[in-house]
Amino acid sequence: MAIGVGDKLPDVTLQGLDGETVTLGRLRGKRRLLYFWGSW
């Protein structure tokens, strides 16, 4: 099943456009909207 309510985020690490490195599974401290999109 897809990641859903009650699950933790997976530990995928991505680079940002401003050079930052973020591991999704380590996000803490704020409520967040993760918005996945594509230009294609």
Added chain:
Amino acid sequence: MSDAHKDADFEILSIAMEHTGAEQARPFVEVAGATFPTLVDDTGATATAFGFKAVPNGVLIDADGVVRYAKYGGFSVEHAEDRAAVERFAAGEDTIVSPADVTPYALGPTEREVVATRLRLGRLLDSLGRREEAVAEWQGALRHDPENLVIRKQIWAALYPEKFHPTIDWDWQRERLARERAEEIAAGVCGPDGCPLPAR
């Protein structure tokens, strides 16, 4: 708590599923005038790890990193109900209801790991200039999940870059997808949800 304080505890994180790399995503972010950070997934790793095969998707997480809402496919802040869910969550509400039809993803954890590994290996090979081997790894990943457009477009972008720059050839993509799927189904590569019935 004042509303201003609550809003300070909320952040948007955009994730561009851009298989051609960060620089392809940048103009879209700049045109939108986004004030929030954008991360780039150029290998499809999040699609595999989260279990989605298409975009746009919205996932709300709390301050402990736990998912409190997920909508896969068709998520947009221009849709009233999606926007309302985000605004209420940002304001501190906890009982946000996700859409019932979360896209099913029938690959087991071992198979997902195989797909993720082959995606990473392909990316490493591509970065070393070993393009043919990279595409072979991505095609291996696609055989496990032939409905996965994120993986398929990664392959297309590598083999047919002219179909993505300077503009995206959507007609080509439609024809190509139909042809490739027909060939795969004829060869018995149907994916975890089984073989679709032939069109009448």
